Amino acid sequence: MSIITKLASTLPARVRSEVYEVEKEKRTREGGGADVLSRIFGRRSAAGKPVNLQTAMQLSAVWACVRQTATVISSLPLSVYDKRDNGSRDTVADRFAEVLTVSPNADQTGMEFWEGMVAWLMTNGNCYAERTDGRLGLSQLRTLPSISTEPFRNADGDLMYRVRDRGKTEVLPRDKVFHVRGFGFGSDVGLSPITFGVQTMGTALAAEESAGKIFGNGMQVSGILKAGQTLTAEQRVQARKMLEAYRGSEAAWKVMVLEAGLDFQTLTMNPEDAQMLETRRFSVEDICRWFGVPPIVVGHAGQGQTMWGSGVEQIMIAWMNTGLNPILRRIEGRVRKDLIAPGQRIKRYAEFNREGILQMDSKAKAEFLTKLVSNGIMSRNEAREKLNLARRDGADDLTAQTAMAPVQDLGKEDTP
Incomplete structure (x- = not known):
C-alpha cells in the first residue's frame, strides 16, 4: 500500500474518491490491485455511507458477530491425530502439532493466531498465513492481512499471491501461503459479506449517525424560525449565531429569548422515532444473516423470544451445526490438504473438539x-x-x- 493510499483515509470523501481513482489506474497498470483498493476505501452504499472493514466494524452487530465466532472457534481445543487401522486414533505431539496448537510463530499463541484467522475469514471471506518450512517440516505460520493479500493466476495458470506489506509488494507461490476460503462459487477466493452486504451495513451506519445527531441536538430536531419582516444579511448572521447557542445536548432545557417579532416553531419527534428503534432492530437481524450468526448470540432477542431456557439451547446447537461447523470443516480440510505431506494425509489430520461448544x-x-x-x-x-x-x-x-x-x-x- 502506497503512502498516498494510507493518507487518503484521512481526507474528505470527495478528495478520497479522486485519490482512489488515481491509485486504481496506477495499480491496474502495475498488474492488479484494484480490488485491494476497493476493500481499503470501501464501496459507497445507496445511503451515502462508504462501507469497508473499518466502518463496518463500528457497527456493534458486525463487531459482535465477528468477535463471538472468532473467540468461540479459537478457544476450542485443537489436536492432531494419527488414525490406526482398527479405526481408533493416537494423539500426535510433534513440532507440526506444536505449530498448529501452541505456538504458530514467535509472537502469537495458538488461540491468538486462530482468532485472527477466523476474524479475517468472517469479514473478508478469506484468511491467509505465510508458512515457513524447516528441516523437520512446518516451522511457522505468520498471519497475512487479508485486506492487502491478493490471489492471482500467472501466465502459466499457477496460483500466486501478491502481498503488500510495509510499503513493499512481494509475490509468494501457493506452497508458501496457507489460504482458507470462505463461502464462494469454487473460485480462488471466498466472498466477503462486507462487500456484498454494503447496502445493509450502509443503511445501518446511516441510521446510527442520524440517531447520534438527534441525541447530540438534545433530542430536538430542526425547527422553523419565523420573522414578521424580511431580514437583512447582517440580521441573518445574527440569527444563526443566536441559534448556535442552543444546539447540542448540553443546551437542552435552556430558555430562548426572541425579540423583534421572531417566533420559533419546533418540529416535534417522540423518543421512539428519534431512536429509530425498528430500523435499528431490523439492521441487527439483517447483519446477523450476512454472518450466519443467530441474533441471540450477539445479545439481541427477537420479538417474543426469551434469552433463557431450552429454546436458547436449541438455537446454540443449530448455530454450531449450521454456522460454526462449516467453518471448522473448512479449516480442518485446508490444514489436511496444504500443511500435511501427501503421503501422510490418509492417516494424519487435525480436528477441533466440538464438545467444547456444548458445555452442559x-x-x-x-x-x-x-x-x-x-x-x-x-x-x-x-x-x-x-x-x-x-x-x-x-x-x-x-x-x-x-x-x-x-x-x-x-x-x-x-x-x-
Whole structure:
C-alpha cells in the first residue's frame, strides 16, 4: 500500500474518491490491485455511507458477530491425530502439532493466531498465513492481512499471491501461503459479506449517525424560525449565531429569548422515532444473516423470544451445526490438504473438539457420562478425562450393566 493510499483515509470523501481513482489506474497498470483498493476505501452504499472493514466494524452487530465466532472457534481445543487401522486414533505431539496448537510463530499463541484467522475469514471471506518450512517440516505460520493479500493466476495458470506489506509488494507461490476460503462459487477466493452486504451495513451506519445527531441536538430536531419582516444579511448572521447557542445536548432545557417579532416553531419527534428503534432492530437481524450468526448470540432477542431456557439451547446447537461447523470443516480440510505431506494425509489430520461448544451443567454432564460408562461405550478413565481428572489403574476396561438378560433365558438357573 502506497503512502498516498494510507493518507487518503484521512481526507474528505470527495478528495478520497479522486485519490482512489488515481491509485486504481496506477495499480491496474502495475498488474492488479484494484480490488485491494476497493476493500481499503470501501464501496459507497445507496445511503451515502462508504462501507469497508473499518466502518463496518463500528457497527456493534458486525463487531459482535465477528468477535463471538472468532473467540468461540479459537478457544476450542485443537489436536492432531494419527488414525490406526482398527479405526481408533493416537494423539500426535510433534513440532507440526506444536505449530498448529501452541505456538504458530514467535509472537502469537495458538488461540491468538486462530482468532485472527477466523476474524479475517468472517469479514473478508478469506484468511491467509505465510508458512515457513524447516528441516523437520512446518516451522511457522505468520498471519497475512487479508485486506492487502491478493490471489492471482500467472501466465502459466499457477496460483500466486501478491502481498503488500510495509510499503513493499512481494509475490509468494501457493506452497508458501496457507489460504482458507470462505463461502464462494469454487473460485480462488471466498466472498466477503462486507462487500456484498454494503447496502445493509450502509443503511445501518446511516441510521446510527442520524440517531447520534438527534441525541447530540438534545433530542430536538430542526425547527422553523419565523420573522414578521424580511431580514437583512447582517440580521441573518445574527440569527444563526443566536441559534448556535442552543444546539447540542448540553443546551437542552435552556430558555430562548426572541425579540423583534421572531417566533420559533419546533418540529416535534417522540423518543421512539428519534431512536429509530425498528430500523435499528431490523439492521441487527439483517447483519446477523450476512454472518450466519443467530441474533441471540450477539445479545439481541427477537420479538417474543426469551434469552433463557431450552429454546436458547436449541438455537446454540443449530448455530454450531449450521454456522460454526462449516467453518471448522473448512479449516480442518485446508490444514489436511496444504500443511500435511501427501503421503501422510490418509492417516494424519487435525480436528477441533466440538464438545467444547456444548458445555452442559454438572448434573446433566454426570448423567451423560454415567450412561456412556454403564453401557460400555466409554471407559471410566475416558470419562475421568472429560472431567479433567487423572487416570486410575484398572479403569481402562469397558464395563456394562448385567441386570438385563435375553428373553429366552428367563426362568433358567445359572449352571455352575
